[in-house]
Structure formats: C-alpha cells, structure tokens
Amino acid sequence: MTLEAYGHGLHAVQYEELAAGLETLPDATPVRLQARTVMVIRNQVLYPIRYAKSNVPVTAARLRRATGLRAELIRRHGPEPMQGELDLGLELEADTGDVHRDLSQLDPDVGLVLVAYACSMEHGLMRLEWGTAELRTEDRQLIWHHHEPLPLPEVRRSA
Numbered sequence: 001m002t003l004e005a006y007g008h009g010l011h012a013v014q015y016e017e018l019a020a021g022l023e024t025l026p027d028a029t030p031v032r033l034q035a036r037t038v039m040v041i042r043n044q045v046l047y048p049i050r051y052a053k054s055n056v057p058v059t060a061a062r063l064r065r066a067t068g069l070r071a072e073l074i075r076r077h078g079p080e081p082m083q084g085e086l087d088l089g090l091e092l093e094a095d096t097g098d099v100h101r102d103l104s105q106l107d108p109d110v111g112l113v114l115v116a117y118a119c120s121m122e123h124g125l126m127r128l129e130w131g132t133a134e135l136r137t138e139d140r141q142l143i144w145h146h147h148e149p150l151p152l153p154e155v156r157r158s159a
Contacts, residue, residue: 012036014048018115022046033102034069044111045077046130051142052118055126061116061142063135069100074135076103077112079145081134116147128152 015036022028022039029040039046049070051061063071111132118127131147 014050018046018048031105033073033105034100040106040110043107043109044113045073045106046113046115047073048115048117050119051116052127053120055118055123058116058118058127058129058131058142058147059144061133061144063140063142066135066137066140069102071135071140072100072103073112074114074133074142076108077106077110078114078134079111079132082143082145114142115150116142125152 015038019030019037019039022041023030025039025041027041030037031040031045032038047070049061051058063074065071113130114133115128115130117125117129119125128150129147130150131144133142133144133147135141136143
C-alpha cells in the first residue's frame with residue numbers, strides 16, 4: 001500500500017495491484033518506471049492505463065498528453081503504426097526529444113501490452129481489457145491493433 005496523498009495513491013495502486021497479481025508467474029521480472037513497478041513477462045511489459053471514468057469502449061481511449069513516459073513507452077514498445085507517415089520528400093527535423101531515462105531499462109525488443117480499464121469512484125470498475133495499441137500523436141488517440149475483454153473481478157460489498 002502506498003503512503004501517497006489520496007489522488008496520487010489511487011494512481012499508484014494500479015501499478016501495485018497489477019505487479020502483485022503477476023509477480024508469482026514464471027519469468028516475471030519487475031522493472032521500475034517513473035517510481036512505479038511494472039512487470040515484464042515473456043518479453044512483454046504489462047502496463048496499466050485508466051482510459052475513462054465512464055462506461056465507454058476502449059476504442060475511445062485517449063492519453064491526456066502526447067509527451068512523457070507513458071506516451072514514449074507506447075511509441076517505443078507498442079506495435080508499428082498501421083498506417084505509415086506520408087513522405088512528401090521534405091526534410092523535416094524529427095521531434096525526437098529526450099527519451100525518458102527509465103525507458104533505457106527496457107530491452108529495445110520488449111513489446112507492450114496495455115491493461116486498459118474504465119472506472120470511477122461512483123461506479124467502480126466498469127470495463128477491463130488488454131491488448132496492443134499505437135499512439136496517434138496529433139490527437140493522443142490510442143489505435144488498437146488487438147484488444148480483448150478480461151473478466152471483471154467479483155466485487156464484495158460490506159453490509
């Protein structure tokens with residue numbers, strides 16, 4: 001459990017719970033990315049992402065920012081874009097930026113599996129899926145190459 005403030009604690013628990021659930025699997029290797037533990041299993045990093053606070057399909061998922069660790073992780077370790085960039089023959093300077101230092105801990109050949117979920121304080125966990133997606137930079141939309149639902153856990157409510 002984390003000692004972080006309420007909002008940040010809720011953010012941190014997604015990593016803690018996923019890592020705890022996967023740590024006993026064979027070949028599961030913990031890696032620290034931006035002070036969070038994620039698991040690498042069979043050359044795939046499993047990364048949690050809350051994509052919505054309402055009951056919308058995962059195909060509506062969009063990142064808040066097109067920069068930072070999460071965006072760079074998806075670009076570097078997610079699937080190749082389905083549609084290549086239009087080459088107009090212009091020599092434009094690529095926006096390479098600085099690579100987040102934590103990403104150097106991951107082998108360049110490691111793939112990325114997103115564990116995407118929609119949840120809210122009022123309604124709890126509404127959707128849970130996993131799959132592979134690319135990040136469309138211009139609108140921060142996740143373009144899913146493959147995704148499938150995971151069973152929602154049984155919720156125990158106290159009387």
